[in-house]
Amino acid sequence: MHEDFQSLRKKLKKSRDGFAVVKLALVADQSTQFLAQALCGYGVTRRLDIHVYEAPFNQMEAEILDADSGLYAFAPDFVLLLPSSENLRDRFYRAIDAEQAEFAERESARLTLLCGALRERADADILLCNYCEQADAVYGNLGFVHRSSVQYALRALNTSLAEMANTESKLHIVDINGLQTARGRDVTYDPRLYYVSGSVFSFAFIPYVAARLVALIEATRGNIKKCLITDLDGVLWGGVIGEDGMGGIEIGELGMGRAHSDLQKWIKELSRRGIAIAVCSKNDEAIAKEPFLRHPDMILRMEDIAVFLANWEDKASNIRRVCATLNLTPDSMVFIDDNPFERELVKKILPAVTVPDLPEDAALYLETLCGLQLFETVHILDEDRARTARYREETSRADAASRATDLESYLSELKMKAEVLPFDSFSIPRVAQLTQRSNQFNLRTRRYTEREIEKIANDAKYKTGAVTLRDRFGAYGIICVFIMQCMPENTLFIDTFLMSCRVVKRGVEEFVFNEMVRVAKECGCQTITGSYLPTEKNAPVKDLLKNFGFAEDGDGAWTLEVDQYRPRETHIMTQNTLENEEGTANG
Amino acid sequence: MDKYAQILRTLEELFREYFGDDTLCLFPETTNADIADWDSVAHIQLVFEIESRFAVRFDAADIMKLNHIGFIADKLMELSENERESFGGLS
Incomplete structure (x- = not known):
């Protein structure tokens, strides 16, 4: 399933031209030289140029607590902490009785201290490996229960690591x-x-x-799977709905039905987590939908499916349609199908899509998919959990759009309201997430961590806003971010302007540029400057500055005289204005 | 080809592959001093590669001593003899 160690090692000689550079420091109480080779080799597989710093063996405290250590000189993007249970066991055996009973607490305090010191001294994400739990057979079965067993200490310690990570956004546990x-x-x-x-x-x-x-490093960098596209016959149920009919397909207690039901339950759980579920099946649409509507044993129902495509077109074209409908890129898609022909077709035409090789036996599907660990992520925001609901709203919006003959009247009927929020503890995680993930509607594609956004929020040099949007179909949450930096000569520079693709063509950009000009006037700036940094994906904003009246003065710099700006009309009402007026009236 | 020569030839293939050097030649008297890249990190990887190629397991105590091709080949001969005996015992 994975490349073996030797083939990873051989990749070290390959060229890494054009790969993103990741600086990873390994701080461990065990030897890491082989792991370092495998990490760099696997990085090549994933198109990452991983530069590794190996801290001296078993010098965790010295490296982390000393601000002049090699670790900090390396300026890592990621610090991997690998405390081993073998080392812990050694110290546990040397501890006196009273210490053994509270070993987990002490060890947890030690790691908290180390992580705290790291956070202060390095602007890096911390990847902390949990402990490999093991029984040392000193107490037999009682070892699970007895507080002075190393087995108990390791389990208690792992529980406390989870709590540490829950309260610390830059600390991620690697579930070794x-x-x-x-x-x-x-x-x-x-x-x-x-x-x-x-x-x-x-x-x-x-x-x-x-x-x-x-995978964890990639997730931290915003490279995650957002959608599972599934085939129907032979995957969600056994048999062929078009031939076997409602009574013949295997689901629930029939034949191998339980294996398919369990797979459906797992997919439903993914959907609850915020993974969009799409169906892509070579079938007649009405027949394919029937089990979702009427079969008593189906777990997945129509409301769980963000996009339902049952037709006779090729699967690659259908997957492209799923991408377009949900505004997602192929590299955020996982496609499961029991037919090797379809899998190979998709792999060939859309190589960015992840296509797991399902085993022939349906009983093995779920174990195989779980083993692949496809849905890595670093945290779940409420935004994510609400996503499936939003994807469905998206589909009803798309339906409404196809009904609306005139875009303007459609927009006015949407009853859109926007609010400009400051960067605060509520908005910062989402703002950072947007800077990490937005690709298409992103003027300069500056990636920021939560900590960097925090710094910007506390720096008077920056004028910022996080814009939320809601309409009659539901709330979108924060969908647009701008960061403007004060420059000499009463000028504001647009460091970041990005928008979620989900709100394109709603007048959000017009609304936000009006707002940015208002902010400029408020702080006495006469000029706004900006630039467009092209990437593979952000062509949609190539002409954005031009369209808002910015003039190019060569070298890719664009300038807008605030007084010359003609406010754009939108169908978006301001939540702030409404509330301020109410506030004044009440006061 | 006798068994010992066969072992030497397989080792040579494995070493060539590992060091990425098709001109590398192994003789019973070759040692880690003769191959510049055969350092301590490479050594451990090589020994574990040899294990999986020949489907044998070395004792931990022997692993660091296997820096001499003749000694490796002798060990492999010995382990395959033991294997034959244990199979003989089973049948």
């Missing part, structure tokens, strides 16, 4: 323990390798650890 449980300790640990080299991971296991780490 979960990986160990899945692969089995006989596979993940080779005592011979440990005693000759100090590596607590076997060569068979290292590629899995590397893959999991790189």
Whole structure:
């Protein structure tokens, strides 16, 4: 399933031209040289140029607490902390009785201290590996219960790591323990390798650890899966609905039905998490929809499906339509199909789509998909959980749009309201997420971490806004962000202007440019300058500045005289204005 | 070709592949001192590669001593003899 260690090692010689550079520091109490090779090799697979700094062996405190250490000189983007259960066990055995009972608390306090010091001294995301839980057989089954067993300490410690990560947005846990449980300790640990080299991971296991780490790094950089596209016959149920009919398809108690039902339950759970579910099936549409509407054993229903495509076109074209409808890019798509022909077709035509090779036996689908760990993410915002509902609203909006003969009258009927929020504890996570993820409607594609956004929020040099939108179909949350920087000579520079693709063509950009000009006037600026930094994806905003009356003065710099700006008409009402007026009336 | 020569040839293939050097030649008297890139990190990887190629397991105590091709080949001969005996015992 994964590339083995040697093939990862061979990739180290490959060219990494054009790959994004990621600076990763490894701080461990175990040997990391093999892991470092595998990480760099797997980075090549994922088109990342990973530069690794290996802190001296077992010097976690010295490296992290000393501001002059090699770690900080390296200026990492990511710091991987690898405390091993082997090292912990060694210290646990040397501890006196009273210390053993509270070992987990002490160790947790130690890690909290180290993470706190790291956060202060490095502007990096922290990737903290949890402990591989193991029984040392000193207490037999009682080891699970007894507070002075190393087994109990490891489990308690892992629980406290989860709590640490829940309160710290730049701290991400790498679930090595979960990986160990899945692969089995006989596979993940080779005592011979440990005693000759100090590596607590076997060569068979290292590629899995590397893959999991790189997936987490990618998720932190905003590269995540957002949509699962599924085939119907042979995947969501056994048999062929067009031939076997409603009574013949295998679902629920019929035949291998439970395997298909369990897969549906899992997909439903993904949908609850915010993954959009789309159907893509070669079928007659009415027949394909029938089980969703009327079969008593179906778990997934029409309301769980963001886009339903049942037709006789090729699957690659249909997947393109799903992308267009949901405004998502192919690299955020996972496509599952039991037919190898369809899978290969999609792999060939849309190589960015992730297409897992399903086994032939339907009983193995779910285990296979779970083992692939396709849906990595670093945190779940309420925004994400509400996403499926929003995708459905999107579809009803699309329906309304096709009915509306005139775009203007359609927009006026939407009853849109926008609000400009300051960057505060409520908006900062979403603002940072948008800077990480928005590609198409993003003028300069500046990626910011939460911490960087916080700094901007507290810096008077910046004029910022996070814009929310709602309409009669529902609320979108924060969908647009601008960051303007005060420059000499009463000038504001547009450092960031980005918009979620979901609100394109609604007049949001007009609304926000009006607002940016208002802000400029308010702070006595006469000029707004900006630039467009082209990427592979942001062609849609190529002419944005021009369209708002900015004049190009060469070298890609655009300038707008605030007095010359003609406010644009929109169908969006301001929430702020409404509230301010009410406030004044009441006061 | 006798078994010992066969082992040497397979080792040579494996070393060539590992070091990415098609001109590398192994003799029973070759040691880690003769191959510049055969350092301690490469050594451990090589030994574990040899294990999976020949489907054998070395004792931890022997792993660091396997820096001499003749010694590796002897060990592999010995392990395959043991294997034959244990199969003989089973049948």
